[in-house]
Amino acid sequence: xxxxxxxxxxxxxxxxxxxxxxxxxxxxxxxxxxxxxxxxxxxxxxxxxxxxxxxxxxxxxxxxxxxxxxxxxxxxxxxxxxxxxxxxxxxxxxxxxxxxxxxxxxxxxxxxxxxxxxxxxxxxxxxxxxxxxxxxxxxxxxxxxxxxxxxxxxxxxxxxxxxxxxxxxxxxxxxxxxxxxxx
Amino acid sequence: xxxxxxxxxxxxxxxxxxxxxxxxxxxxxxxxxxxxxxxxxxxxxxxxxxxxxxxxxxxxxxxxxxxxxxxxxxxxxxxxxxxxxxxxxxxxxxxxxxxxxxxxxxxxxxxxxxxxxxxxxxxxxxxxxxxxxxxxxxxxxxxxxxxxxxxxxxxxxxxxxxxxxxxxxxxxxxxxxxxxxxx
DNA sequence: TTCATTTTTTAACATAGGTTAATTCTTTTT
DNA sequence: AAAAAGAATTAACCTATGTTAAAAAATGAA
Numbered sequence: 001x002x003x004x005x006x007x008x009x010x011x012x013x014x015x016x017x018x019x020x021x022x023x024x025x026x027x028x029x030x031x032x033x034x035x036x037x038x039x040x041x042x043x044x045x046x047x048x049x050x051x052x053x054x055x056x057x058x059x060x061x062x063x064x065x066x067x068x069x070x071x072x073x074x075x076x077x078x079x080x081x082x083x084x085x086x087x088x089x090x091x092x093x094x095x096x097x098x099x100x101x102x103x104x105x106x107x108x109x110x111x112x113x114x115x116x117x118x119x120x121x122x123x124x125x126x127x128x129x130x131x132x133x134x135x136x137x138x139x140x141x142x143x144x145x146x147x148x149x150x151x152x153x154x155x156x157x158x159x160x161x162x163x164x165x166x167x168x169x170x171x172x173x174x175x176x177x178x179x180x181x182x183x
Numbered sequence: 184x185x186x187x188x189x190x191x192x193x194x195x196x197x198x199x200x201x202x203x204x205x206x207x208x209x210x211x212x213x214x215x216x217x218x219x220x221x222x223x224x225x226x227x228x229x230x231x232x233x234x235x236x237x238x239x240x241x242x243x244x245x246x247x248x249x250x251x252x253x254x255x256x257x258x259x260x261x262x263x264x265x266x267x268x269x270x271x272x273x274x275x276x277x278x279x280x281x282x283x284x285x286x287x288x289x290x291x292x293x294x295x296x297x298x299x300x301x302x303x304x305x306x307x308x309x310x311x312x313x314x315x316x317x318x319x320x321x322x323x324x325x326x327x328x329x330x331x332x333x334x335x336x337x338x339x340x341x342x343x344x345x346x347x348x349x350x351x352x353x354x355x356x357x358x359x360x361x362x363x364x365x366x
Numbered sequence: 367t368t369c370a371t372t373t374t375t376t377a378a379c380a381t382a383g384g385t386t387a388a389t390t391c392t393t394t395t396t
Numbered sequence: 397a398a399a400a401a402g403a404a405t406t407a408a409c410c411t412a413t414g415t416t417a418a419a420a421a422a423t424g425a426a
Contacts, residue, residue, distance in 0.1 A: 056322040130313040
């Protein structure tokens, strides 16, 4: 049997494996990974909230993902291939992270079977999340998408600006405002 | 360095590893994986074209993905967890596949380092595809999405019904018709 | 605490894409 | 080859969400 559910045990195991990694508190609002750069690290979020975002062809800022406690923040495509990416990472509140450098990642990947298993679980989990978000985007109205986010991640509404949430939902800030009132 | 680009070499390597797998020609239009079932196999497409689709909350059929030659077709989430999924798989032309059962997958996963590497490349690649599709869905107009698909996968237009393509693009068949005329 | 800046709301108007329904074109069956 | 079934187009009308701009509210700096 191939287990892919991320368990508390995995988190604990991962914490041990990266126990000696650099730790950092990223202050609220800091953009700690710049767009159009090679992402040489990924981050295990110990506490706090971050988002990834990018600029669309008209220069509008689009939030692509929110990530909280016990998630891995980082642009997998850039990290794995060590190529430039348009995505940026920003802390939305003071956020404590463990920094996992590319070198350390490769080392763990080559020496720890446990690490490889956890890494592949995370990537499958992220794939399912993305796939689900696409389904929601394609089959639900703006109001329904708003309700789903509120239901599942109400904390984000306390911590992120509404314009960040609006672009995450695929609507304008004004539409989000309209939806919130109609409630 | 961790390579994730799927190369011809990978395809060849994978073909060798699954050389003794059952092979089958799925006739055009056959739904070879039913919705609301556990997907006990995934499929390596030797030739042909398939799609995954599901039914939205109003019963409308939505195409989620198209896959051709040298891709892996299957609902990763159901296959890996051996749980039921709302997604279905359908051949859009006579399609030759190699069938990889869950048992065989687990066996290869546990015995072949090469297989694990190829499998993880595929899952990262699929993750990037999904993520990119979400970006397109959220930042491009229907016309732009149509143009992109036509540019990158014009073969799909020769093989799939327009209603399948329309739902893939997140629009109605009538809107797709409108767009095609305006060209 | 007041001033300045940023964020959020409100409102009028515009538009991309949806809905319904009828027509035409294509494919399959007899 | 005719009839029937299925797929694609067309057209009139409708609605959710976008756009622009201004006002109000909240936050932060002095």
